[in-house]
Amino acid sequence: MKRLLLGAETIAQGAIDSGISGVYSYPGTPSTEITLYIQEFKVQENINVFCNWCTNEKTAMETALGMSYAGKRSLVSMKHVGLNVAADAFINSAITGINGGLVVAVADDPSMHSSQNEQDSRFYGHFAHIPIFEPSNQQEAYDMTRSAFRFSEKYKLPVLLRITTRLAHSRAIISTQAAEIQNNISFPLVREQFILLPSIARKQFRNLLLVQNSLKQEAVSSIYNQLHKAENSQLGVIACGIAINYLLEVCNGLPQNFDVLKLCQYPIPQSLVNELFERNDKILVLEDGYPFVEEKILGIVAHDKRVLGRLNGYVPPDGELQPNIVAKALAIESFSEHVETNSTHFPNRPPELCKGCGHIDMYTALRRIIDEYGDNHVFADIGCYTLGALSPYSAINTCVEMGASIPMAKGAADAGVFPAIAIIGDSTFTHSGMTGLLDAVNENAPITVIIADNAASAMTGGQNSAAHGKLKNICIGLGVEPDHIIETEPFPTKIDQLVALIKEEIEFKGTSVIILKRECVQTVLRKNKTEANQKHNIIF
Ligand SMILES: Cc1ncc(C[n+]2csc(CCOP(=O)(O)OP(=O)(O)O)c2C)c(N)n1
Ligand code: SF4
The missing domain is CATH 3.40.50.920 (Rossmann fold)
Known part of the structure; x- marks a missing residue:
């Protein structure tokens, strides 16, 4: 069958046709379309595949490993920096080995089109001593995904499937082959395979090293090399x-x-x-x-x-x-590209928050706080709200990696900075902010955490946020004093109240949390459109 697909989608189709029982992932450009495609395919073709978003890349990797333990095939997908988060599970999965085929698709982003760095995941594959497949085009991405599942089961190892932005986000017609059926449940033949006690891990690591020669031989005779x-x-x-x-x-x-x-x-x-x-x-x-x-x-x-x-x-x-x-x-002077990739023909349009976005009101209030207390007090995180770094807000001082805001605010407070304010989105908070909040609570650090809760991971396209409706209870569970967990809505008409509220919590000599709840405008628009389409029975 012929299909016109993005490179990322060819991996998804390859995994579906390989008989996966689950895809586990956390969104991140340029990998998001892999899971989106499988979610859509599930709705249209009614396949029995788990495909909800995970809380972060580490839980995604671990859940896939659990499915593999039970003998079924699973795909993990993430952007390159996600592999830093999943690294502990990823590296150790090479030592446990797998049972059902496990493929880890990682999309790297050279030139940082939408990332904070441009690391190369092949180093991780090498570090873990596992096979790496790197497709050269969309057809090969499909074929290699299918080969990768078979290879994974042949060598009882996870396989890293590495692509980059250009392949993930460009479309081509590919041919697909007949789909395999899903594996039945079957448990590891060696009972202790997944128990990494040192005595077992030592033996398995030695085996992992021993298999390297066979992997090299496979690479020599591979149809892909x-x-x-x-x-x-x-x-x-x-x-x-x-x-x-x-x-x-x-x-x-x-x-x-x-x-x-x-x-x-x-x-x-x-x-x-x-x-x-x-x-x-x-x-x-x-x-x-x-x-x-x-x-x-x-x-x-x-x-x-x-x-x-x-x-x-x-x-x-x-x-x-x-x-x-x-x-x-290659000194080929005659080559001229049809499309200039670094085109100067289009005016540069800096990114900005959408009209009506709740983050605007948060930053309008915060700007007034900064004007009063001075600069260098706001530790932010990654999401649409990172745009608060730009004019006219210039309201944040840091953005390093997901989850860094709260521990950095605590570190600065430990150093004597007052006030120390952390800004974190709802999805980022559950991804990797909760543990930092626990550290702060454990020492009653004098910081004010603002959770910008727009009920979505907006920056990556509005995927579900893992803690929707549960943020307050999570904060209570982590030990924040209930009197200092404030839920409110940021609106242009409520800026004065918001400024007063933030000031009050800043003055509190302990860890406080302000949850600013307002749904992302784009998510609301998308929902309304879907509802309208359903009413009018429009099929895409
Ligand atoms: C480790 C890692 N995984 C994924 C991403 C991609 N990413 C950046 S921010 C973000 C979540 C944004 O959601 P949220 O924190 O709720 O903020 P919003 O964009 O909704 O304002 C994601 C998935 C990333 N940068 N790093
Ligand atoms: S996508 Fe949503 S959260 Fe992001 S800037 Fe637009 S309205 Fe705000």
């Missing part, structure tokens, strides 16, 4: 994942004068790399992300060979790999 030999090669090119697409684009097909190693399955297939070195004195490494392959092959290269890439500035050290960069590295 191919060495194309030119007759009189002047240069060897290693093109990883999407880079092979760029190479084909700028050379109008496979180049006649370069050897090309298409590298999409890891660990690095050493014998293919060696062959490339034997045939060429110079090797150019093209990869989207960090110089992962470049660094690894530098360790095996003979002294008389040269490796060109991001490390020696032959390819820019940061940012997304693009066809024009590939053309420049």
Whole structure:
């Protein structure tokens, strides 16, 4: 069957056709569409797959591991920084191994189109000693997802499926194959497999190291890794994942004068790399992300060979790999892109909060507090409300990673900063803010936490927020004094009251929480539209 899909959606379709019983994820661009697609598919095709959003990436990884323990296949998906959050479970899942197939799809965001950094998840896969699949196009993303589930069950290991923004968010027609049926429940054959007591973990880690040679052999014979030999090669090119697409684009097909190693399955297939070195004195490494392959092959290269890439500035050290960069590295002057990726034709439009957004009223009130108490008091977090950093509010001083606001406010308060205010969204609060609040409560830290509760993870498209309607009880449960948990609505007509309220809680010598409840305008619009469509029976 043919389908027109985004790269992220091809992974979703590949996982559905592999017979997954669950997808576990937390939203984050550019990975969100994987779960969205499965949710939509479930509604339309009535498949039996768990696909609700998780509280964070760590719980997503752990829940998938639980499903794998029970013998069923599961997909985990997240953006690259999510893997930092899931890392403990991710790394240890390589030591427990899996039972039902487990694939971890991670979408990296080189050039930080919508992220706070541009890390490369292949390092995590290598760190965990697990196989990594890196598709070069949409069809391969579908095929590789299916191969990854089979590979995962063959080697009893999780498989990391790494894509980048450009592939996740571009569309192509793909062919799909017949779907597999879901696994039945079956438990691990070795009872202690998932019990990482040191005596067991030591044995399993040794086994993990022993299997590495087989994984390397698999990478050498993989259909996804191919060495194309030119007759009189002047240069060897290693093109990883999407880079092979760029190479084909700028050379109008496979180049006649370069050897090309298409590298999409890891660990690095050493014998293919060696062959490339034997045939060429110079090797150019093209990869989207960090110089992962470049660094690894530098360790095996003979002294008389040269490796060109991001490390020696032959390819820019940061940012997304693009066809024009590939053309420049290959000195192909005739290449001109049809679409300029860094176009200067469009005026730059800075992001701003939507008209009618409740965060605007929160920041209008907070601005008055800052005018009175001075700057350098507001520790914020990640979400739409991070836009409070920009003019006209200039109301926040920090935004580091999800959940950092409350512990940073506490740290500053510990250092003597007064007042110390934390701003955190409802989804971010449950993702990783609750533990920081417990630390603050345990020491009765004099901080004021404002939870901007718009009943959604608005920044990533309005997904459900895990604690909808439960925030006050959570704060009580964490030990915040009930008298100092205030729920109110931020509205333009209520700014004076809000300013007075914040001031009152600032003066309280302990941890207080103000929950500002107002639904995201965009979520309301989307809901109204869906309801209207349902009334008029419109089918998309
Ligand atoms: C570890 C990690 N996972 C996911 C994301 C993507 N992300 C950024 S903010 C956010 C949640 C935003 O929701 P909320 O805190 O409720 O704020 P809102 O956007 O609704 O104002 C998500 C999912 C991220 N930046 N980091
Ligand atoms: S999407 Fe929602 S939360 Fe984000 S700025 Fe717009 S109204 Fe505010």
